[in-house]
Amino acid sequence: MxxxxxxxxxxxxxxxxxxxxxxxxxxxxxxxxxxxxxxxxxxxxxxxxxxxxxxxxxxxxxxxxxxxxxxxxxxxxxxxxxxxxxxxxxxxxxxxxxxxxxxxxxxxxxxxxxxxxxxxxxxxxxxxxxxxxxxxxxxxxxxxxxxxxxxxxxxxxxxxxxxxxxxxxxxxxxxIDIKKFLPGKAGAILKKYPVLKNKRAFFHPARTGLAKGSDISVKALRIIKKAVPDALLILAGTRRIIDWGATQHKDLAYIVQLVKRFGLEENTFIEVFTRKEMPELYQACEFAIYPSSVGEPFGLTMLEAMACSRPMIVTNSGGMPEIVKDGVNGFVVKIRDYKALAERCIALFQDEALRNSLGEAGREIVGQKYxxxxxxxxxxxxxxxxxxxxx
The missing domain is CATH 3.40.50.2000 (Glycogen Phosphorylase B;)
Known part of the structure; x- marks a missing residue:
């Protein structure tokens, strides 16, 4: 064909x-x-x-x-x-x-x-x-x-x-390719980005923008830091995207300013990552989040995180709850509820057994369906x- x-x-x-x-x-x-x-x-x-x-x-x-x-x-x-x-x-x-x-x-x-x-x-x-x-x-x-x-x-x-x-x-x-996205420990990525060492990282694997809930992640981090002082939020910066309406630079500037206002510079890492780096980034994190503020159609990165046996926290937005089931392979919180997001993040940071069980369930679901x-x-x-x- x-x-x-x-x-x-x-x-x-x-x-x-x-x-x-x-x-x-x-x-x-x-x-x-x-x-x-x-x-x-x-x-x-x-x-x-x-x-x-x-x-x-x-x-x-x-x-x-x-x-x-x-x-x-x-x-x-x-x-x-x-x-x-x-x-x-x-x-x-x-x-x-x-x-x-x-x-x-x-x-x-x-x-x-x-x-x-x-x-x-x-x-x-x-x-x-x-x-x-x-x-x-x-x-x-x-x-x-x-x-x-x-x-x-x-x-x-x-x-x-x-x-x-x-x-x-x-x-x-x-x-997705479950042979590329695998459970395991990060290696080379820690050498390239030393900031990831000795930190308890969690990853928001979407382009940095308001529609993707990046501001919600930062607001949640302000609360998370009080319980987990060495928490590190990783945000995926973007250079080359389809930006119909030319809003990306404005969004990114706002997020950076929010981080500075909250004094979270030591707990936030914004970088432009390559596709090849993504599997190891998930491995370097304890879990991933995607608190989209709009009707997210699907969220491909959910599958990537799950394939790496990392729990996902998402919002009840669009198609994401079709994949992430609350308490099964991650958690679902309300749109723009940064307090609920922070609570779920803290729970995952503090409970390794919970992280493992949710992560293993996610990997199994991806292998069966996605x-x-x-x-x-x-x-x-x-x-x-x-x-x-x-x-």
Whole structure:
């Protein structure tokens, strides 16, 4: 099978969808399929074509949302059509699979739809997020997606609530490589980041921002420090992200100022980490947290932490409670309740047996339900059904 993927970003761009694609695309290749990805160019990165673990990757500024936001979308149609047409001609796909193209740009979605119809190729959308404006409604409901994959039951319910037919939706949760994310003790990461030594670390593995609850983590840390003086909150700073609306720098500045105001500089570590460093970062921590303040669609890092046998504390936000069960493999607290978050963190710091039992349960759950192999097979089942329908 030949598969043409479209998405607004790919590493070194950092984000949940980008990480998802690094799991899905190589797994499809390993299963014997040809995968092609059209994505954004990256400032300072010379290559516009590369091969990532068997996936052919083509980059263009026409998929760069940061550039498009600054430029504006007016008069972009002809250039997008040419880029999409050339890519599809090269890929000669049996399936076209777009990720989060039910938002941002009418031109991109409508041009892709027209090309798919012209060539008789099934068009799949994976909805990783939902929004609350007209662009989202238009591109979710007016584009003739042959199938829509929702990354959680939460996303599926949101899509149905605005009028998308339930029959067109398949829920496929993310999956990860459990051979890379393993329990164990950190090694090289402690040498690279000496600040982690002799500290009781916990990790908030999401880009530093208000929507991700970074401010809630810092407010909780202020309480945690009183019970656990050597606690260290690790926050994942970001340089290369999709920042539609240009809010990231403002958010980061606020979080840094909050840390300083609370006098938590010695208990907070903000750094830009690579994908390769993530498994050891989880191993260097006693548990992980993700106190999202918005309807988080899924939260891929939950699976990563769980695969490393680290308990997760999340909020009752979006799709996260589908994965983290309170008292089973972690804890669930209310959105923006930094006091409850602090209490759960302190409980985990003070009870090693509890950490171990929750962590072991998490690892088992991931192995049973959330591997990249399971995710790829479920995705292929959607493709095969659509291709059979076209014949």
């Amino acid at each position: 030949r598969i043409a993927m479209f998405h607004w970003g790919f590493p070194p761009i950092i984000g949940g969808v980008e990480t998802h694609l690094t799991m899905l695309c190589p797994e499809l290749v390993r299963k014997g399929h040809k995968v092609f990805l059209l994505t954004s160019s990256v400032e300072g990165m010379g290559k516009i074509e590369e091969v990532f673990e068997g996936t052919y990757v083509k980059r263009t500024p026409l998929m760069d949302l940061n550039w498009l936001y600054k430029r504006g979308l007016e008069g972009i149609d002809d250039r997008v059509k040419e880029a999409f047409s050339d890519f599809i001609e090269k890929a000669h796909p049996d399936i076209i699979h777009a990720h989060n193209m039910h938002y941002f740009s009418h031109a991109h979605a409508k041009i892709l739809e027209a090309l798919a119809r012209k060539k008789g190729i099934p068009l799949v959308l994976t909805a990783h997020n939902v929004w609350d404006d007209i662009v989202f409604l238009d591109l979710t409901l007016d584009i003739a997606w042959d199938a829509v994959i929702a990354v959680s039951e939460f996303i599926a319910k949101e899509l149905i609530s605005v009028g998308l037919s339930k029959r067109r939706i398949t829920v496929i949760h993310h999956g 591997t990249q192999g399971i995710m790829a097979e479920n995705t292929l089942a959607v493709y095969r059904k659509l291709i059979a329908r076209k014949k």
